[in-house]
Amino acid sequence: MVRVRGDRDDVWSRGYLCPKGAALGQLHHDPDRLRAPLVRDGSDWREVSWPEAFQRCEELLHPVVAEHGIEAVTAYMGNPNVHSYSLSRYSGAVPALGGVTRIWSAGTVDQWPKNLVCAQLYGGAWSIPIPDVANTDLFVVMGANPHASNGSILAYPDLVGELDRIRARGGRVVVVDPRRTGTAERADEWLPIVPGTDAALLLAVVHVLDAEGLVDLGPLAGRVRGVDEVLEAARPYSPDSVAGWCGVSAERITALARQLGAAERPVVYGRIGLCTQEFGTLASWLVEVVNVLLGRLGAVGGALFPRPAIAPISSTARRRGPVRTGRWRTRVRGAPEVLGQAPLSCLAEEIDTPGDGQVRALVTIAGNPVLSAPDAGRLDAALAQLDAMISIDNYLNETTRHAHVILPGLSPLEQPHCDEAIWSFALRAVARWSPAVFDPGERPHEWEICLRLGAILGGMPADAVDVEALDDEWYLARAARHGVDGAAVESHHGNGPDRIVDVAFRTSAFGDGYGARPGGITLDEVRRHPHGLDLGPSSADLDDVLRTASGDIELAHPDILVDLDRLRARMAEPHPPLVLIGRRHVRSNNSWMHNVPALVRGRDRSTLLVHPTDAATHGIVDGARVRVTSAAGSVVAVAEISDEVRPGVVSLPHGFGHGVPGTRTRVAAERPGANANVLVPAGALDVPSGNASVNGVPVEVRPCHVP
Numbered sequence: 001m002v003r004v005r006g007d008r009d010d011v012w013s014r015g016y017l018c019p020k021g022a023a024l025g026q027l028h029h030d031p032d033r034l035r036a037p038l039v040r041d042g043s044d045w046r047e048v049s050w051p052e053a054f055q056r057c058e059e060l061l062h063p064v065v066a067e068h069g070i071e072a073v074t075a076y077m078g079n080p081n082v083h084s085y086s087l088s089r090y091s092g093a094v095p096a097l098g099g100v101t102r103i104w105s106a107g108t109v110d111q112w113p114k115n116l117v118c119a120q121l122y123g124g125a126w127s128i129p130i131p132d133v134a135n136t137d138l139f140v141v142m143g144a145n146p147h148a149s150n151g152s153i154l155a156y157p158d159l160v161g162e163l164d165r166i167r168a169r170g171g172r173v174v175v176v177d178p179r180r181t182g183t184a185e186r187a188d189e190w191l192p193i194v195p196g197t198d199a200a201l202l203l204a205v206v207h208v209l210d211a212e213g214l215v216d217l218g219p220l221a222g223r224v225r226g227v228d229e230v231l232e233a234a235r236p237y238s239p240d241s242v243a244g245w246c247g248v249s250a251e252r253i254t255a256l257a258r259q260l261g262a263a264e265r266p267v268v269y270g271r272i273g274l275c276t277q278e279f280g281t282l283a284s285w286l287v288e289v290v291n292v293l294l295g296r297l298g299a300v301g302g303a304l305f306p307r308p309a310i311a312p313i314s315s316t317a318r319r320r321g322p323v324r325t326g327r328w329r330t331r332v333r334g335a336p337e338v339l340g341q342a343p344l345s346c347l348a349e350e351i352d353t354p355g356d357g358q359v360r361a362l363v364t365i366a367g368n369p370v371l372s373a374p375d376a377g378r379l380d381a382a383l384a385q386l387d388a389m390i391s392i393d394n395y396l397n398e399t400t401r402h403a404h405v406i407l408p409g410l411s412p413l414e415q416p417h418c419d420e421a422i423w424s425f426a427l428r429a430v431a432r433w434s435p436a437v438f439d440p441g442e443r444p445h446e447w448e449i450c451l452r453l454g455a456i457l458g459g460m461p462a463d464a465v466d467v468e469a470l471d472d473e474w475y476l477a478r479a480a481r482h483g484v485d486g487a488a489v490e491s492h493h494g495n496g497p498d499r500i501v502d503v504a505f506r507t508s509a510f511g512d513g514y515g516a517r518p519g520g521i522t523l524d525e526v527r528r529h530p531h532g533l534d535l536g537p538s539s540a541d542l543d544d545v546l547r548t549a550s551g552d553i554e555l556a557h558p559d560i561l562v563d564l565d566r567l568r569a570r571m572a573e574p575h576p577p578l579v580l581i582g583r584r585h586v587r588s589n590n591s592w593m594h595n596v597p598a599l600v601r602g603r604d605r606s607t608l609l610v611h612p613t614d615a616a617t618h619g620i621v622d623g624a625r626v627r628v629t630s631a632a633g634s635v636v637a638v639a640e641i642s643d644e645v646r647p648g649v650v651s652l653p654h655g656f657g658h659g660v661p662g663t664r665t666r667v668a669a670e671r672p673g674a675n676a677n678v679l680v681p682a683g684a685l686d687v688p689s690g691n692a693s694v695n696g697v698p699v700e701v702r703p704c705h706v707p
């Protein structure tokens with residue numbers, strides 16, 4: 001691989017490429033990237049053949065299941081699952097074929113509050129409206145930094161460039177963030193909010209909208225239940241009453257509400273900073289509330305429900321009816337499940353606490369929870385106690401060093417690609433399928449690895465697994481979830497993801513519906529367009545989206561309103577003197593791209609940002625090592641004095657903490673950084689959703705004199 005560049009003829013990206021995309025060649029050639037399975041004996045790793053690796057999985061897993069039952073086995077699914085050609089369609093086969101019922105994922109350190117709120121308001125956990133940035137004239141960005149992330153649960157090529165275009169066409173961009181991010185730098189206004197206080201600020205916005213007669217449901221009138229209850233709930237939260245707590249003046253809050261009321265096409269966008277905080281559900285809910293109260297749902301320049309050209313399984317699997325939580329509880333802490341998952345911070349205690357139902361075997365799939373999960377120190381120690389740990393992963397890193405077997409997938413250039421997830425959050429319905437660049441030879445695709453491992457977990461001897469037969473069954477099950485009888489329709493795509501992809505294209509709003517919509521797309525048709533197929537705007541009618549019990553938007557769900565009591569109690573307390581938030585950088589991707597030389601060049605990006613006032617108070621100088629301590633743990637980081645953060649707030653990015661003994665990521669080890677998640681207490685949660693509150697963690701920072 002000599003060079004990677006954007007495709008100017010691509011119908012969607014128009015050649016826009018992020019630095020990580022441009023570095024795919026280096027990722028592919030990374031000598032540390034695993035190409036063969038590894039088996040661990042003590043602290044020694046051995047490269048083995050694939051049959052031997054699966055044999056070892058059997059030897060490790062079968063005794064655990066025989067002695068303790070399948071309840072002793074669980075899985076953790078990490079972020080790359082979502083965007084991988086194979087894993088997005090097959091990682092579910094591991095728990096499904098294995099009979100594992102409870103799994104963990106990065107979802108509860110990410111967007112779970114949004115899922116919960118959308119399930120309650122709209123009837124679908126993945127029915128998440130996205131801002132129509134191409135047409136808005138007031139874009140209010142809360143807890144998101146597209147300058148680093150290029151948008152999240154919002155797919156848009158060159159989102160940062162769009163911020164400039166919004167302003168160029170006379171619109172406004174307002175950023176609400178404790179840090180003056182690259183996004184804030186490009187905005188008309190930056191509101192430096194105290195972490196975790198967005199719910200109060202938005203309640204005050206609702207208060208002003210109501211008091212000044214700016215509530216206008218517009219076309220949503222008659223489709224929204226609970227408006228009066230919401231307005232009533234917001235009444236005590238005048239801008240004056242919340243300003244001190246939020247750290248934003250009453251004038252600016254009032255002005256924000258008035259701008260929202262006056263703009264023609266305003267939209268509020270909230271993302272991870274609003275989810276991974278103490279009041280994640282309330283804050284995420286209030287983003288929806290404001291958009292609804294202004295009649296912006298489904299409106300041009302407002303918040304749209306996309307209608308993608310590739311049908312996501314989640315939309316077909318939606319059931320009509322109220323959301324119930326707490327159908328089961330975790331063994332140790334008794335944490336209730338929400339949308340089928342319990343907080344990731346419970347995983348460590350489920351492993352290290354003896355007793356009936358103790359987790360003794362773990363499969364990780366494309367995840368690095370030792371760096372990305374809350375209370376990471378305890379999890380790191382707990383993983384070392386497992387009887388069996390199998391990792392499907394491309395690196396020997398902080399997490400997989402605890403595995404007994406590592407099963408590596410292919411590089412992104414050795415497999416086709418066809419994304420499913422991002423199109424559910426894009427403003428245009430685009431279909432694209434990209435071929436593999438390199439032939440992987442005899443090495444298995446991850447879909448084969450997942451099926452084989454799932455079958456072994458389910459009790460089959462490793463050498464008896466018939467992957468093709470299992471895949472035929474998996475295909476039928478997936479097709480059925482799209483409403484297709486896979487046995488009755490012809491498919492010439494063979495085994496693997498492609499025939500599932502074909503079903504998803506054909507059953508989408510733009511698909512041929514197997515003859516029902518002549519001229520509609522199929523995988524074959526999509527493949528004839530190497531630069532992608534742009535099928536027009538992606539926007540669904542409300543009627544096609546809403547799956548609530550009433551059929552309307554249910555704005556005032558009791559489970560959400562009750563959380564206002566917790567907010568009120570918290571508002572009566574003073575803020576801790578210093579709290580920690582995270583940050584992302586455009587050349588980094590959570591924990592796993594720090595081994596690519598082109599991406600880590602330049603200045604150190606793992607520093608602890610400290611405001612000059614706080615630095616003076618605590619005797620901290622720029623470039624010095626400091627000890628950061630929380631209720632959960634303590635790390636040493638390098639301080640960077642900067643007025644980018646508001647006083648009282650320090651920022652340390654997650655995903656660092658490399659170079660621990662037993663890992664094999666040599667480039668990353670040269671710049672290890674500190675593991676921010678060691679500082680996040682297991683109990684730091686947004687209560688209704690169980691999402692981790694990794695932002696707003698109280699900390700102390702002291703000069704570190706120990707070398």
Ligand SMILES: Nc1nc2c(c(=O)[nH]1)N[C@H]1C(S)=C(S)[C@@H](COP(=O)(O)OP(=O)(O)OC[C@H]3O[C@@H](n4cnc5c(=O)[nH]c(N)nc54)[C@H](O)[C@@H]3O)O[C@H]1N2
Nearest residue numbers: 078079106110366367368372392393409590591592654694
């Ligand atoms: N403090 C703090 N913590 C956070 C966050 C935060 O903002 N602050 N963000 C959270 C969020 S949003 C997320 S999504 C999580 C991410 O955390 P995780 O979901 O655990 O994922 P990553 O840290 O990205 O690790 C990805 C793993 O997948 C492996 N991998 C990469 N590509 C492939 C592949 O193609 N196949 C296979 N099999 N493996 C692959 C990598 O080697 C790595 O081990 O972190 C969360 N943790």
Ligand SMILES: Nc1nc2c(c(=O)[nH]1)N[C@H]1C(S)=C(S)[C@@H](COP(=O)(O)OP(=O)(O)OC[C@H]3O[C@@H](n4cnc5c(=O)[nH]c(N)nc54)[C@H](O)[C@@H]3O)O[C@H]1N2
Nearest residue numbers: 143144145149152195196271272273584586588589590695
């Ligand atoms: N380059 C790059 N791109 C990525 C990733 C990456 O690691 N690197 N990760 C990907 C993943 S998995 C995800 S989930 C997305 C996330 O994408 P984004 O949601 O855009 O995430 P961040 O860039 O972390 O921005 C979150 C912002 O929230 C702010 N914040 C923290 N606490 C609060 C608070 O209490 N209130 C408010 N209002 N703001 C707060 C932080 O200062 C930060 O600027 O990015 C994706 N894209």
Ligand SMILES: [Mo]
Nearest residue numbers: 079106109110
């Ligand atoms: Mo994420």
